[in-house]
Each structure stands twice: as C-alpha cells, then as structure tokens.
Amino acid sequence: MAIKVRIPATSANLGPGFDSIGLAVNRYNYVTMEEADGCQIISLDGAPVPTDETNLVYSTAKSLYELCGVPFKGLKIGQINNIPFARGLGSSSACIIGGLKGANRLLGNPLADDDLINLAADLEGHPDNSTPALTGGLVTAVFENHRVWYVKQEIHGELQFVAIVPDFELKTSLARAVLPDTVSRRDGIFNLSRAALMSVSLYSGNYHNLRVAVDDRLHQPYRLGMIRGGKQVMALCYELGAYAVYISGAGSTLMAIVDSKRQKFGEQLSDRLPELGLPGWQVHTMGIDNQGTVIERV
Numbered sequence: 001m002a003i004k005v006r007i008p009a010t011s012a013n014l015g016p017g018f019d020s021i022g023l024a025v026n027r028y029n030y031v032t033m034e035e036a037d038g039c040q041i042i043s044l045d046g047a048p049v050p051t052d053e054t055n056l057v058y059s060t061a062k063s064l065y066e067l068c069g070v071p072f073k074g075l076k077i078g079q080i081n082n083i084p085f086a087r088g089l090g091s092s093s094a095c096i097i098g099g100l101k102g103a104n105r106l107l108g109n110p111l112a113d114d115d116l117i118n119l120a121a122d123l124e125g126h127p128d129n130s131t132p133a134l135t136g137g138l139v140t141a142v143f144e145n146h147r148v149w150y151v152k153q154e155i156h157g158e159l160q161f162v163a164i165v166p167d168f169e170l171k172t173s174l175a176r177a178v179l180p181d182t183v184s185r186r187d188g189i190f191n192l193s194r195a196a197l198m199s200v201s202l203y204s205g206n207y208h209n210l211r212v213a214v215d216d217r218l219h220q221p222y223r224l225g226m227i228r229g230g231k232q233v234m235a236l237c238y239e240l241g242a243y244a245v246y247i248s249g250a251g252s253t254l255m256a257i258v259d260s261k262r263q264k265f266g267e268q269l270s271d272r273l274p275e276l277g278l279p280g281w282q283v284h285t286m287g288i289d290n291q292g293t294v295i296e297r298v
Contacts, residue, residue, distance in 0.1 A: 001034060001035075002032060002034035003032070003033055003034070003102055003105050003295055004030060004031070004033075004295070004296045005031045005032075005033065005098050005102045005294070005295055005296070006029075006294050007028060007030075007031070007094040007097050007098045007133055008024040008025060008026060008028055008094075008133060008136065008289040008291075008293070009024070009027040009028070009029075009083040009089045009090050009091075009286075010022050010023065010024050010025070010089065010090030010094075010128075010129045010132045011023055011025060011088070011089060011090070011248040011249065012088075012090070012128035012129045012248070013128065013216075013219065013247065013248075013249060014246055015195075015198060015213065015214035015215060015220065015244070015246040016191040016192075016194035016195040016198060016218070017128070017195040017198060018218045018219050019127075019128050019143075020126075020128055020141055020142065020195065021128060021140050021141075021195060022128035022131065022132045022138075022139055022141075023132050023139065023161075023202075023288060024132040024133060024136045024137060024288065024290075025089075025286040025287065025289055026286050026287050026288070026289045027082055027089070027163075027284060027286055028083075029079070029080060029081050029083050029091075029095075029098060030044075030079070030082075031078070031079055031099075031102055032044075032076075032077065032079075033075055033076070033077050033078075033102040033103070034075070034076050035073065035075060035076075036073070036076035037073050038074040039051075039052060039053050039055075040074070040075070041058060041076075041077045041078075042078050043078075043081070045080045047079070047080075047081040049081065055077070056095035057077055057102075058075060058077055059099070060096050060098075060099030060100055060103070060123065061075055061077075061099040061100070061103035061106075064100055064107070064111075064119070065103060068107055070107060075103075084165055084253075085169065086169035086170060086171055086172070086252075087165055087166070087248075087252055087253045088170065088249030088252060089163065089165075089248060089249065089253055090129040090130075090133055092129075092172075093120065093124060093129035093130040093133045096120050096123050096124060097293050098293070100116045100119060100120060101116060101134065101293050101295070104116060113134060113135070114148075117130070117131050117150070118146060120133075120134065121141075121143045121146075122146055126143060127141040128141060128249075131148055132152075132292070133293060134292050134293050135152045135292045136152070136154075136288075136290045136291045136293075137154045137155060137288065137289075137290045137292070138152070138153045138154075138155050138199065138202055138203065139151070139152050153199070153202070153203040154288075154290045155203070155288040155290065156290075157260060157287070158259065159202075159257055159258065159259070159260055160262075160265070160266075160285055160286065160287055161256070161257060161286045161287065162257075162266050162269065162283060163248065163255055163283070164237075164254045164269065164273075164281055164282075164283055165252075165253045165284065166227065166229070166253070166281050167278075167282075168228075168252060170227065170250060170251040172249070172250040175226065175250035175251055176250065178222045178223060179218070179219055179223075183217070183218060187217040187218065190217050191218050194212065194216065195213075197209055197212065197213040198213035198214065207243050207257075210257055211238075211244055213244070216246070219247075220246065220247050223250065223251055224247065226251065226252075227251050229276055230252075230254060232276045233276065233281075236269065236273075236276070237269065240262075240265055240269060240272075241258070241262055241265065242256040242257060242258050242265070243257045243258060244256070256269075265285070266283045266284075266285035269283050270283040
C-alpha cells in the first residue's frame, strides 16, 4: 500500500506565545510512503534531503514501528518540500508529523492523533509547531509530563499571513542560544498578558488588538539582531498596514498578519524590499489551514 501525506507549514510563537502558540498555513510539504526493503528515499522536487536513515521522515516513521512492536524492514519515501528549511516555518515538524502520520496509516492507525501529538512534542521538545501541523488552525498548547494539553481554534477568511523569508537560514539551536536563562517578573507579566490577548483576539476577530498583543520580551529582542534587515522590514510592514508582525518560530522568517482586503500587500512589500537592500528575500502570501495533516491518496 502506498500513501501520500500532506503537511502544512506552521508559524510559532506569534510574538509573546513562546513555545506555546502556533498556527498552520496553507503551504505544504508532501510525503509519499510505502513499505519496502531497506531505506529508499528520493526528492521529488530536487530539494536536497538526506537519503539515508538519518532522514527525519524515515527515522520518525521507523521509531513508530518500533514503538508499536511491529518488525520494520524499511520504507520507500518520496518528498516534496515547499516549506523552506531552517526559516521558522516548521520544516522539521512537518517531517516529524509526516513520518508519524504516514507510518501510523501504514500500520492500520493503531494510535489516535492525540497520541501522535504527544510523540511529536517529545521529539521536538515543544508543541507549538508540531501540534498545529497535525491539527491545523490556531493552537495554544502546554507540554507537561510527555503529554500535550491543547486547544485548537479555527480562524477564518478575514486574515492573510504574509511570510517574508530571508535569503539565509537561522538554526533553531543558534536562535535559542542567545536567549537569557531568567527573566524579570515584570517581563513575565508583560508576556503572559499579551499571549492571552493574542490568542483570544485572533479567535474572536478583534484584530485591532494585535499590534499590542504581538509584543514580546522573552525572545524577539534577542533574536531580531540575528536577522539582518529585520527591524526595517517590520517597520515597512506596519507602514503598509499590517495588523501585526513577528518573528516566525526561531526565524529567520518574519510573518505579517494582514487584513485579507489588502490584496496587494505582498506585492507592495516585495517591490519595496530592494530599497532596504534585501533583493533576495521572498514574500509568500498564505491563508490559515484549519484542516491540518491529511492522507491525500491511498
């Protein structure tokens, strides 16, 4: 049996929701998978991917077979990677969820999606990308004792999410290394209030709150200096009428939340980036994905 899995890109943190808030957008990776002898991996779009057992889709799928006590002979995997690597759009979570969801289907679905969510968070170390990658929508989540406690909220058509993707990677390990070990009580209260406001405002449609809700003192002030041109791009997004702008995940991508009526926002932004000396940056206008990971073909 061969299957095809579609996994959405994700954007985490949304400013103040460090390691706890994320959403899925309609840009997708695809994984084809079938049982085979040995490790057979191909890139179907020419993107460079590991073709040995270190491949994250393969190793994750193998771990699920072992967890379920099923003998593992190997897999034939094909990958289409529309989610850029190391840019803060959930590429590693997409691989993990693709491997878990695909292997679970090949095994006859012995595990529920909530089990897969817990396993994915264990592998990632936090649930803010992996959970919305599976469930879709806007997700607020807590990871405690190997279990994810989460709420999914569907966001509908009044918003577009505009990813401004730099022409350089930013590894999550490096982006975490610059963060302080402790924060002040004042900064903790600052972030708690804004994270709550962000989640509720997106769900309720009170988008006028987002400019305040997106502010953060836990990670963005430290990471923004690693993104050359980041401050200028954020200012430009607000000049063009964005509700909010934030570092997507660990970066290097910046994400603008924009009224869907501003249909030319992405085009206008792209036209202005060369003025900032950033001609190599790319702009992708996306919508929310409320469906999450799906098996497209069996």
